[in-house]
Amino acid sequence: MPTVEEYRIDANTKRLAAQDTTLGNIRSRAVWLLTVAALLLSFTKAAGSTEPLPEWAPEWLLGLLAAMTLIVVGMTVPFHAVFGLTSEDFRQHGKEETSIGEAISHTKAEIKSNDKRIVWYSYGLLASILLLAGQVGIILYANFDL
Numbered sequence: 001m002p003t004v005e006e007y008r009i010d011a012n013t014k015r016l017a018a019q020d021t022t023l024g025n026i027r028s029r030a031v032w033l034l035t036v037a038a039l040l041l042s043f044t045k046a047a048g049s050t051e052p053l054p055e056w057a058p059e060w061l062l063g064l065l066a067a068m069t070l071i072v073v074g075m076t077v078p079f080h081a082v083f084g085l086t087s088e089d090f091r092q093h094g095k096e097e098t099s100i101g102e103a104i105s106h107t108k109a110e111i112k113s114n115d116k117r118i119v120w121y122s123y124g125l126l127a128s129i130l131l132l133a134g135q136v137g138i139i140l141y142a143n144f145d146l
Helices: 004-042 056-076 087-093 097-144
Strands: none
Touching: 004 056, 004 097, 056 097
């Protein structure tokens, strides 16, 4: 029968795996948003009116794209994170109860750290969405004099 520590290790490992999936999903959505924004800018004049954009529009559009790029690059840069206990953790800690407790404490600390990162990445994704909406607004305003 599994011990309480084994249940804790299993629960923490599952939580870390879920966090890894969440971070991957946020990152891929942010990259897709950046791709959509770049495509939107490249087709702005192809689908719009034949008149040139106002002088201010390209600068604003490129500024918003640059801001979005910085946010997305910041979200996709690798960082040190733990998403589960490795066999090395158990070799280091052995089978002693206090060492296993230390391993559990270590994973709890990593879970908290990853939770904070997920929150910040979610804010970054929201900011990217708002920047994309700003680009669409500028394009509509510049092309159709709304």
